[in-house]
Amino acid sequence: MARWSGSAALQAETAQLLGMAEEAVRQGQLGQALPMLSRALAFDPEGAAPAYAELLARLSLSGWPPQLEDDLVTCLHTASVDPQALARGAARMLLVKYPEPVVADDALWEAFLTRCINVDPAMERRLVWLAGQELPRALRTALAVQAFASEYVWGGEGLSIPPAVAAEIAEERTLAAAMPSLGDSGDQISRAVRDQYEASPYPRWRAPPVPQRVSVAAHLAALGAPQSEPLELLVAGCGTGFEPIDMARMDPSLRITALDLSAASLAYGQRMARERGVENLRFVQGDILDSDKLGGRFGMVSSTGVLHHMERPENGLSALAGVLKPGGVLRIALYSERARAWVSEAHDAIAAHGWDASPKGIRAFRAHVLALPAGTPLARLRESDDFYTLSGCRDLCFHVREHWYRLPAIGEMLTGAGLALLMLDAPPEAQARFAAMHGDADRRDLALWDRVEAAHPHLFAGMFHLWARRP
Structure with a gap:
């Protein structure tokens, strides 16, 4: 005492x-x-x-x-x-x-x-x-x-x-070769995206902090979507594993499946999980379109920054809705058309100069951006952390497929997949802007949120984050 x-x-x-x-x-x-x-x-x-x-x-x-x-x-x-x-x-x-x-x-x-x-x-x-x-x-x-x-x-x-780094590379190659798989994707764009991340696993994170313990089931109950425990969670499009590892450490009661197209990215995550003693997590290589082959249903599915890189994101959304248990919760994050408008300038510059997504092309593009005067629209890229790694810059400006959205269109996608919106998880500044424009109006009204974003296009630079539920 x-x-x-x-x-x-x-x-x-x-x-x-x-x-x-x-x-x-x-x-x-x-x-x-x-x-x-x-x-x-x-x-x-x-x-x-x-x-x-x-x-x-x-x-x-x-x-x-x-x-x-x-x-x-x-x-x-x-x-x-x-x-x-x-x-x-x-x-x-x-x-x-x-x-x-x-x-x-x-x-x-x-x-x-x-x-x-x-x-x-x-x-x-x-x-x-x-x-x-x-x-x-x-x-x-x-x-x-x-x-x-x-x-x-x-x-x-x-x-x-x-x-030590050479040993990590060798370990990841061994893990990638033995990675459980749902089989090769039949979708052409999925294969192209897989090849991108096989060559450039993303993101290359280093040393995440130990998260505070949080009950994910309690959070879902607070959203009005209680789930039975232990909660089965699918992270669809997990990349190099930061999100599933963070959630596994945050809530050890979770049973997590981490799915991604790229075995190289998954191997990076699997090595990181082993180093941190994470055991409530399995990694599987495969396409979101084939997620029904996982052989189970999930109380929660998280897919952040993934669907907008598919040929037909609505098909990916429907596939994920299909593996939710009745009453299960889906969390997604998608690019904002308004917030990403400046990226189109990068695409125009890349096309005009003929830079490809090779290391040489990416370095040439970066040299161009680094030489721009401050205040030039493209110079904003220097503020992005992704600009400072090869895989990050490729993901930021050279991705093989990318869709941008406005909120009403996302609402239509959710409805089409048989999902009901629970909430738009907006940052504090956006919440304040909504209150200033619409007072106590229903914050699930995406048309009202669209008006807020039209007046303040920068609000969702970190993507739209939405929670939805399968009835």
């Missing part, structure tokens, strides 16, 4: 320090915030690091505060923090610390290079410079890890693949 009381008191003091630090940051008093953050991190690294990391990601530095370095390294190595969320902030801090190119073998460089994938154009130029220098062994190894993680989108091919 004494240990529990001490821990509770420590947690309370940590929470108080974090609250005071956040208020200081809000008022622009960085000098006051940093000592509070450091003290909270020293008290409780796992508990304080997520809040500290969130504040660090928002900081704008004009000078280098030395006390940040140890804290940032701690956050980058703490299991409760997603290091990729700190990638931009860590890059900015390193460029402030070292405003001129210099070979600096320190803990922050090592943590950044091995825990993050760079997403900063100025840092990319620094990485290119570093790759041409004589480097200490540890720094060269860390830079090689970074180059491999970005799939050599900026160069670095001359850096030897570290033995």
